[in-house]
Amino acid sequence: MDVAAPLSPTARSTIRRGARRARTDRAELYAVLDAGLVGHLGVVLDGAPVVLPTGYGRVGDTLYLHGSTGAATLRAAAAGQPVAFTVTHVDGVVYARSSFHHSMNYRCAVVHGTAQLVTDPAERLRALAALTEQLAPGSWTATRQPDRRELAATAVLALDLAEASLKVRTGPPGDDERDLAADAGPAPVWAGVLPLRTVLGEPEPDPLLPAGVPVPPRVRDRALSWPG
């Protein structure tokens, strides 16, 4: 249910630095998550943080993660250790008139919480479908779904989006007045934004694939819904 209830941050999910960039619209949080391919999962192992990229899928206010049952980070998360999960889109380089005000335009969703190991077989399948569709829309139904052995090797975790925050920077640099004043001088310094976006290349068939197997629409016509 994509009901756009406002984000209700706890102390931990309240943005302190650059609070003017905080967003509180749950629909915006969903949009940033849905536009991504990987997030960075943080867990604490032996007292030290570990941060690894991982795919994900979202169903309503639940974020699903998966991985090998043997992965130490997933095992720690499944054991009830607190986790952080961060999805970042870099949208542009912000060139300012001073080095200090150089910046990036970005959208960043941060989720804190405790993940639950999903054990219900039906929910596990829904989660794996969401994960597959996030990575490769259309692939869950177009390809062979996991068998018993593959399912047994896969841990699925659910992370509630209750404790989430969203930070977005857009627009030109925020230069100081003194530097803006130099715009009228003999050598104004260029300032502005160099946008970045991710694009898809030409599909590269598996060399093992027989010649003549067409690229299916789910691949050929895939639209980029992320950084645009």
Added chain:
Amino acid sequence: MDVAAPLSPTARSTIRRGARRARTDRAELYAVLDAGLVGHLGVVLDGAPVVLPTGYGRVGDTLYLHGSTGAATLRAAAAGQPVAFTVTHVDGVVYARSSFHHSMNYRCAVVHGTAQLVTDPAERLRALAALTEQLAPGSWTATRQPDRRELAATAVLALDLAEASLKVRTGPPGDDERDLAADAGPAPVWAGVLPLRTVLGEPEPDPLLPAGVPVPPRVRDRALSWPG
């Protein structure tokens, strides 16, 4: 000194899952780091992980981070808490004949260690130059450098690249024999890679900039050295 000594992983930086994707060439680590704009910094605050995107710069085997002196994550890192810093490039979506073997092509550098607060004024300037140049090559000398007040507001941290690991996936899916066998059947499932890359858009001048200020070569001719 970009001397390509091999990576010498500790227990913590030894890749256990997917060990065949581990790389041990320090030059490759440098290349992956140098091709990025942001990494994800993990620290432990009140027993829970916090993962935030942040810019960085590299000088030899030192990774520099910076931020506001008031940022809780930087303060924890500066106080000697262990940190993780991860830079990930997603290079493609790997479409397999089964959902289980769907994957991503990527390059991921993970650094573990304890950051040091940099206090030497000359090293701080070198670090800020590296950070600025990583984000916006040419900007350190072309724009106003930080003044005393800006420097006082900026914490600079150094993270040694001694304890780092690199994981890279390239190439087509690793499908099972049984799924490959179905290629000869009546309805072969397409498999392959959909490459992703980041591209630069047209520079967008700051609306405050006087008309006619040309886009400088450092922006106009910027070459993408990241995901290619």
